[in-house]
Amino acid sequence: MNPYESPKTLNAPTSDNRRTWIAMIPFLIAVLGLIVAVFLWFASPLPREPKAIALGIVGAILVFDLPVCVFVAVQWLATGEPPELSLSPLIPSREEREFRRNLRERPKLNDDEFYARFYADSSIPKHLAVQLRALLATQFGLDLGALHPLDNLIYADVELDWAFLMDEINEEFDIVVPEEMIGKLDGTFDSLVRCIASVKGHEAPLPVNGA
Numbered sequence: 001m002n003p004y005e006s007p008k009t010l011n012a013p014t015s016d017n018r019r020t021w022i023a024m025i026p027f028l029i030a031v032l033g034l035i036v037a038v039f040l041w042f043a044s045p046l047p048r049e050p051k052a053i054a055l056g057i058v059g060a061i062l063v064f065d066l067p068v069c070v071f072v073a074v075q076w077l078a079t080g081e082p083p084e085l086s087l088s089p090l091i092p093s094r095e096e097r098e099f100r101r102n103l104r105e106r107p108k109l110n111d112d113e114f115y116a117r118f119y120a121d122s123s124i125p126k127h128l129a130v131q132l133r134a135l136l137a138t139q140f141g142l143d144l145g146a147l148h149p150l151d152n153l154i155y156a157d158v159e160l161d162w163a164f165l166m167d168e169i170n171e172e173f174d175i176v177v178p179e180e181m182i183g184k185l186d187g188t189f190d191s192l193v194r195c196i197a198s199v200k201g202h203e204a205p206l207p208v209n210g211a
Helices: 016-042 048-079 094-105 111-118 126-140 162-173 189-199
Strands: none
Touching (some): 111 126, 126 162, 162 189
């Protein structure tokens, strides 16, 4: 995977302006690299050996970057919009930083408080919600005491293999989540717990738009 390409996410919301700016980064790198290469070749006052080293570094960057430019250009022309790219995990996105800030700053809820606040009036059994939160905390390596149901778990770890996570959920709850149901998940805790409850036979249809 190149450093501009994000892992596949479910239905992560994206800012159109931010998406465009990120897609432009490989082109900016290519332009700057070519300018530097031309300067080094024709006008640099550096001695021969340092110049060769500098050209080698710039060349290595361009060899890596130019294929990314081609990929972005092809996708952009084919779809009419820039492809979804990311600088993660090199630079956490705004959504990732906000997710982790919320986990730090919100009051932490124990299992009883979490269920009472968010699911006491639902048909979802308490042990499912508590068990899922504990499983996710283990998989992400995070304290999810301050997690809210509509937080987007995609931003807990953008590198996480969601196929692996679904396998872990199937094993933990002794279920098999149908593929068509997985396609309706939006990456939130709420959609996951409702999915599990539904498969387990409880009346917990998937919410519309994560609501």
